[in-house]
Amino acid sequence: MTAAPRSLSEDIHTRPSLGEELLRVEGLKVHFPVRSTILRRQLGVVKAVDGIDLTLAAGETIGLVGESGCGKTTAGQAILRLIEPTAGRVVFRGSDITSLSGRAIRPLRREMQIVLQDPFSSLDPRMTVRSIIAEPLLVHGLGGNSRGRRRRVDELLELVGLRSELGSRFPHEFSGGQRQRIGIARALALNPQLLILDEPISALDVSIQAQIINLLEGLQAELSLAYLLIAHDLAVVKHICDRVAVMYLGKIVEAGTRDEIYETPTHPYTQALLSAVPIPDPSKRGDKQRILLEGDVPSPQDPPSGCRFRTRCWKAQPECSTEVPELADRGEHGHLNACLFPEMVERSS
Amino acid sequence: MTDDLRPDEQATDHVDGGPVPGIPPDQSEWDDSLPIQSPWRIAWRRFKRHRLAFGGLIFVIILVAIAILAPILAPQDPNVVDVSASRNPPSADHLLGTDSAGRDVLSRLIFGSRVSLTVGVAAALSAAGLGTLLGLLAGVAGGWIDAIIMRVVDVFLSFPSLMLILLLVAVLGPSVVTIIVVIAFFEWPTACRIVRQMALSIKEQDFVLAARATGSSRWRIMRKHVAPGVLSPLTVVATLLSAGAILLEAALSFLGLGVKQPQASWGGMLEEAQSLTILKEMPWLWIPPGAIIALTVLAINFIGDGLRDALDPRQQM
Numbered sequence: 117m118t119a120a121p122r123s124l125s126e127d128i129h130t131r132p133s134l135g136e137e138l139l140r141v142e143g144l145k146v147h148f149p150v151r152s153t154i155l156r157r158q159l160g161v162v163k164a165v166d167g168i169d170l171t172l173a174a175g176e177t178i179g180l181v182g183e184s185g186c187g188k189t190t191a192g193q194a195i196l197r198l199i200e201p202t203a204g205r206v207v208f209r210g211s212d213i214t215s216l217s218g219r220a221i222r223p224l225r226r227e228m229q230i231v232l233q234d235p236f237s238s239l240d241p242r243m244t245v246r247s248i249i250a251e252p253l254l255v256h257g258l259g260g261n262s263r264g265r266r267r268r269v270d271e272l273l274e275l276v277g278l279r280s281e282l283g284s285r286f287p288h289e290f291s292g293g294q295r296q297r298i299g300i301a302r303a304l305a306l307n308p309q310l311l312i313l314d315e316p317i318s319a320l321d322v323s324i325q326a327q328i329i330n331l332l333e334g335l336q337a338e339l340s341l342a343y344l345l346i347a348h349d350l351a352v353v354k355h356i357c358d359r360v361a362v363m364y365l366g367k368i369v370e371a372g373t374r375d376e377i378y379e380t381p382t383h384p385y386t387q388a389l390l391s392a393v394p395i396p397d398p399s400k401r402g403d404k405q406r407i408l409l410e411g412d413v414p415s416p417q418d419p420p421s422g423c424r425f426r427t428r429c430w431k432a433q434p435e436c437s438t439e440v441p442e443l444a445d446r447g448e449h450g451h452l453n454a455c456l457f458p459e460m461v462e463r464s465s
Numbered sequence: 466m467t468d469d470l471r472p473d474e475q476a477t478d479h480v481d482g483g484p485v486p487g488i489p490p491d492q493s494e495w496d497d498s499l500p501i502q503s504p505w506r507i508a509w510r511r512f513k514r515h516r517l518a519f520g521g522l523i524f525v526i527i528l529v530a531i532a533i534l535a536p537i538l539a540p541q542d543p544n545v546v547d548v549s550a551s552r553n554p555p556s557a558d559h560l561l562g563t564d565s566a567g568r569d570v571l572s573r574l575i576f577g578s579r580v581s582l583t584v585g586v587a588a589a590l591s592a593a594g595l596g597t598l599l600g601l602l603a604g605v606a607g608g609w610i611d612a613i614i615m616r617v618v619d620v621f622l623s624f625p626s627l628m629l630i631l632l633l634v635a636v637l638g639p640s641v642v643t644i645i646v647v648i649a650f651f652e653w654p655t656a657c658r659i660v661r662q663m664a665l666s667i668k669e670q671d672f673v674l675a676a677r678a679t680g681s682s683r684w685r686i687m688r689k690h691v692a693p694g695v696l697s698p699l700t701v702v703a704t705l706l707s708a709g710a711i712l713l714e715a716a717l718s719f720l721g722l723g724v725k726q727p728q729a730s731w732g733g734m735l736e737e738a739q740s741l742t743i744l745k746e747m748p749w750l751w752i753p754p755g756a757i758i759a760l761t762v763l764a765i766n767f768i769g770d771g772l773r774d775a776l777d778p779r780q781q782m
Binding site for chain 1: 487488490491493495497501502503504674676677678681685690
């Protein structure tokens with residue numbers, strides 16, 4: 117769909133041309149205080165997200181990958197201000213939204229929506245599919261009268277590949293994949309420019325996953341959406357992302373284009389993650405070096421000094437415990453990493 | 466109106482065109498002949514399968530019909546005193562005999578159902594209403610509001626309520642309205658606790674997060690998501706509360722603090738059974754009201770059990 121001309125008074129609702137910056141995240145931090153039960157004394161701080169930077173252009177897909185508990189989901193929700201960021205800025209189309217009041221942020225909710233991981237708990241079991249999808253329209257007073265809204269909901273259902281007659285049914289009558297389509301339809305109801313996809317397929321059967329991925333790709337082409345895909349499935353990220361950021365313990369450790377990350381990873385964590393991706397072709401499995409990481413992710417309440425990955429890194433040096441590696445372009449690799457001793461590994465894939 | 470155009474604009478691409486090109490349609494099998502299964506319809510189907518509960522429901526429906534049609538159904542005026550016919554055993558004239566004042570026991574039983582059911586329904590509804598309001602407030606607002614409401618609930622639940630109810634009724638003067646108000650005043654904390662607990666668990670569901678992401682206000686989330694979710698456990702609680710209220714009313718009337726004579730009530734009829742001669746020699750004076758109280762409370766409790774099973778989301782079908 118090409119951007120149709122719209123009135124300039126609705127500045128924020130015009131679509132930027134493809135490639136124009138849509139979202140910029142600067143130094144985003146989310147810290148949760150840990151308090152004692154009775155006296156509410158602060159015992160410590162969980163640094164779920166500890167300073168991440170991202171940019172996302174219109175129509176682009178960026179993947180945010182990492183293990184469970186590394187802060188991906190928290191980061192996604194903080195960008196939408198569903199969780200209040202502790203520090204940092206989220207800039208959407210040039211305006212800082214981090215300091216906006218709850219009321220002032222409401223119009224922006226039309227532009228940024230989220231698709232949640234669990235299609236079973238993300239739909240209210242007591243509402244019909246039609247009223248679930250119509251809810252965003254009602255909240256924002258869109259879609260005109262009830263007939264207009266009904267038409268819009270029918271279109272949305274068809275847009276996500278569901279028959280519009282199913283609108284009068286309840287969520288529990290649908291399969292996981294169908295429910296996820298409903299969740300996507302709800303997120304699209306306001307015609308947003310940015311979708312945060314929080315592990316949209318990890319709760320689905322493998323056979324359904326491909327359908328939903330294809331749906332998301334089709335919608336992106338149709339509606340020129342920008343996606344922030346939060347995932348731990350590297351194969352999916354490789355399939356649909358233009359750029360990838362790898363997160364570990366609240367920080368981005370490596371970021372670059374898809375090819376840079378997948379073909380020439382430089383951070384040992386990225387290399388370890390990629391080595392764990394199963395290879396579909398059995399004849400190629402022999403060449404593969406698996407890097408097995410030892411130990412668990414350290415507690416985000418008390419992260420290691422210096423480089424956070426050093427406790428599990430096979431290359432760790434004494435400097436790693438004293439010096440915090442910034443996310444920077446270190447010489448010849450051409451993309452950003454946060455390792456003092458980056459090493460390019462060529463991967464055939 | 467400019468706002469309204471926006472979604473439609475996008476729609477022009479694929480208006481009534483069925484599947485959108487480039488979008489993979491859902492391929493799951495789907496049987497359109499299946500009826501739409503709303504949560505309440507499923508609950509009703511499960512409830513019907515619960516025999517005791519269904520029987521209880523029929524019993525209560527009949528009782529309600531009797532209460533409404535009391536003036537037609539009662540063979541005699543329940544309040545006509547006939548001293549010559551005092552404490553007569555059951556006969557063709559008086560199917561269940563007469564009481565100490567010569568009034569027809571069956572007619573008094575039929576009219577007494579009005580008091581019991583009114584008190585049961587009204588007290589349970591007011592208690593559930595007040596409890597829901599405060600429970601939602603505590604659950605959704607949280608913080609110090611929650612803390613204060615919950616401490617008040619604790620205080621109420623730790624009082625020996627019957628003593629206080631007696632005291633309050635004595636001070637306010639016995640009447641149906643007093644009894645309803647006083648019972649509701651002591652029963653709301655039960656409803657409040659359940660509602661708060663439900664509200665807290667619904668608040669953490671992903672669909673509330675999704676609603677926040679679309680910009681729904683807190684008030685809207687409470688109305689559209691939390692309140693409907695609280696409704697099903699609340700119906701169970703309200704049912705059980707109404708059984709409790711009927712028992713309390715009977716106890717108060719038995720102690721002489723219920724509705725004023727000569728108005729008939731089941732508990733009031735039992736008051737006569739405080740004498741040993743009546744207990745021993747005139748069972749028609751106390752067995753019918755005693756049995757009807759027990760049966761009614763039992764039926765309502767069965768309904769409550771059936772509702773709890775039917776509305777439990779963890780149970781399938």
